[in-house]
Amino acid sequence: MLLQAQGIAKNYGGVRALKGVSFDLRAGEVHALVGENGAGKSTLIKVLTGAVEPDLGSIFLGGERVVGNSPHHSRALGIAAVYQQPAIFPDLTVAENIALVNETGGLARRVKWADRVRTARELLATIGAEIDPEREAGTLSMPEQQLVEIAKALGANVRVLILDEPTASLTELETERLFGIVARLRTQGAGIIYISHRLEELGRIADRITVLRDGESIATRPASETTPQQLISLMAGRDLAAVFPKRVVPIGDVVLSVEGVGGVSFEVRAGEILGVAGLVGAGRTELAETLFGITPADSGTIRVNASDVVVRSPEDAIRAGIAYVPEDRRRHGIVGELPVRANTTLAILDRISSNTLLDQEAERALATDWVTRLGVKTDGIDAPANSLSGGNQQKVAISRWLATEPKVLILDEPTQGIDVGAKAECHRIMCDLAEKGLAIVMISSELSEILGMSDRIAVMRGGAIVGTVPRAEATGEGLLALALGHSA
Numbered sequence: 294m295l296l297q298a299q300g301i302a303k304n305y306g307g308v309r310a311l312k313g314v315s316f317d318l319r320a321g322e323v324h325a326l327v328g329e330n331g332a333g334k335s336t337l338i339k340v341l342t343g344a345v346e347p348d349l350g351s352i353f354l355g356g357e358r359v360v361g362n363s364p365h366h367s368r369a370l371g372i373a374a375v376y377q378q379p380a381i382f383p384d385l386t387v388a389e390n391i392a393l394v395n396e397t398g399g400l401a402r403r404v405k406w407a408d409r410v411r412t413a414r415e416l417l418a419t420i421g422a423e424i425d426p427e428r429e430a431g432t433l434s435m436p437e438q439q440l441v442e443i444a445k446a447l448g449a450n451v452r453v454l455i456l457d458e459p460t461a462s463l464t465e466l467e468t469e470r471l472f473g474i475v476a477r478l479r480t481q482g483a484g485i486i487y488i489s490h491r492l493e494e495l496g497r498i499a500d501r502i503t504v505l506r507d508g509e510s511i512a513t514r515p516a517s518e519t520t521p522q523q524l525i526s527l528m529a530g531r532d533l534a535a536v537f538p539k540r541v542v543p544i545g546d547v548v549l550s551v552e553g554v555g556g557v558s559f560e561v562r563a564g565e566i567l568g569v570a571g572l573v574g575a576g577r578t579e580l581a582e583t584l585f586g587i588t589p590a591d592s593g594t595i596r597v598n599a600s601d602v603v604v605r606s607p608e609d610a611i612r613a614g615i616a617y618v619p620e621d622r623r624r625h626g627i628v629g630e631l632p633v634r635a636n637t638t639l640a641i642l643d644r645i646s647s648n649t650l651l652d653q654e655a656e657r658a659l660a661t662d663w664v665t666r667l668g669v670k671t672d673g674i675d676a677p678a679n680s681l682s683g684g685n686q687q688k689v690a691i692s693r694w695l696a697t698e699p700k701v702l703i704l705d706e707p708t709q710g711i712d713v714g715a716k717a718e719c720h721r722i723m724c725d726l727a728e729k730g731l732a733i734v735m736i737s738s739e740l741s742e743i744l745g746m747s748d749r750i751a752v753m754r755g756g757a758i759v760g761t762v763p764r765a766e767a768t769g770e771g772l773l774a775l776a777l778g779h780s781a
């Protein structure tokens with residue numbers, strides 16, 4: 294046995310995140326770890342890497358007990374982790390970020406810049422990431438940050454590679470490349486712990502799957518004998534229905550019309566969900582940021598309900614009825630120090646205040662409603678948002694924008710990192726909003742979500758829309774061919 298965790302328990306104040314979990318990993322094995330948001334997956338990972346100290350339990354690597362664990366110590370032992378939330382230093386270059394974890398030696402060591410850049414370039418090339426090592430890390434998009442994190446983890450001689458939702462913001466192509474690397478590492482005898490909410494992936498990549506629920510290990514099964522549906526039942530402790538409850542609603546007049554904005558033109562009608570597909574770097578998030586006024590365009594026209602609107606800032610966009618749920622919700626999505634209730638109502642303060650006085654009752658009622666609808670696992674609506682698990686923070690960020698009731702709703706990776714139950718609820722809410730006449734633009738890297746939820750699909754490549762496909766004609770291969778620039 295390569296790695297063993299025995300009887301791991303961890304409490305955060307009154308929250309029992311892990312209640313005596315045991316877990317093991319063989320050399321050459323991919324062991325998947327699944328569970329609903331807040332089940333304890335990331336906490337277990339952090340215990341293994343020494344980022345979090347357990348209250349009880351022990352860890353063995355190659356049969357030897359690991360004492361005095363810390364991130365530095367575990368790294369030296371060959372345990373590398375890609376955490377759910379990228380830990381990039383924005384002011385350093387990509388190469389410096391990669392070097393930081395991989396170079397050993399004191400501060401006075403002589404830095405060979407050229408070597409450093411070359412190493413970074415090689416590591417990025419192994420995962421097929423076209424990212425300039427000399428770029429400032431603060432300019433990277435979410436998926437690019439994720440790719441840099443993966444390159445970082447591959448730097449040292451890895452015995453145990455831990456991936457906490459590595460594909461959350463990656464598209465099919467990047468995911469394929471990652472699977473290639475995982476396959477190579479396992480033939481070299483490394484063990485891989487793989488966390489994902491994309492249950493369909495697991496059959497392809499995992500040998501065994503362990504399900505966590507409420508801080509307990511519920512089952513460990515061979516991946517080949519376990520269906521996604523069985524996993525969902527084990528995760529939730531009950532049977533859950535379909536994942537994509539797409540309802541076809543009447544399509545009305547054009548609500549959003551975009552003409553030559555950053556070279557892009559399209560329309561979205563009332564009740565319509567326009568899916569936006571494309572590879573990492575295709576310009577999808579940039580388009581959303583332009584429409585929302587974060588990076589206003591120099592040319593082109595935006596019309597909402599047939600009136601020209603000038604969008605020079607997010608305030609302009611909100612006034613024009615455009616709301617945007619950004620992809621990088623840790624940076625733009627939630628305010629970690631504020632309680633869950635304030636995060637839910639941040640965008641609609643005017644609706645629950647009179648004479649600038651906040652109606653606390655209304656805020657509590659609204660927040661409680663959203664927490665229940667999306668099943669946000671929290672100590673209560675007064676808990677600070679950053680005490681929530683990754684997926685539960687996502688739910689709070691989404692609820693805040695769903696609560697605004699805009700005319701145009703732009704969603705960037707709306708269900709990234711949230712569990713199947715909440716995902717279905719999000720999709721149901723999107724359909725409800727469409728039915729009310731909203732025009733929805735949904736950027737997603739998950740092909741099944743694009744195919745399952747869109748009325749039409751716009752495919753982007755190199756900053757332009759290279760094709761628009763109606764729901765009935767869309768196939769995974771067709772979209773991928775467009776995204777890659779191959780003729781279908």
Ligand SMILES: Nc1ncnc2c1ncn2[C@@H]1O[C@H](COP(=O)(O)OP(=O)(O)OP(=O)(O)O)[C@@H](O)[C@H]1O
Pocket residue numbers: 305306308309310328329330331332333334335336337377670671679680681682683684685710
């Ligand atoms: N720093 C913290 N302070 C307080 N509570 C915490 C903290 N970190 C995690 N928790 C709580 O511990 C529980 C387990 O969280 P964990 O992050 O391990 O979940 P997870 O399975 O990784 O979920 P997700 O799929 O959402 O990432 C949750 O109830 C969470 O709110």
Ligand SMILES: [Mg+2]
Pocket residue numbers: 334335336377457682683684
């Ligand atoms: Mg997590």
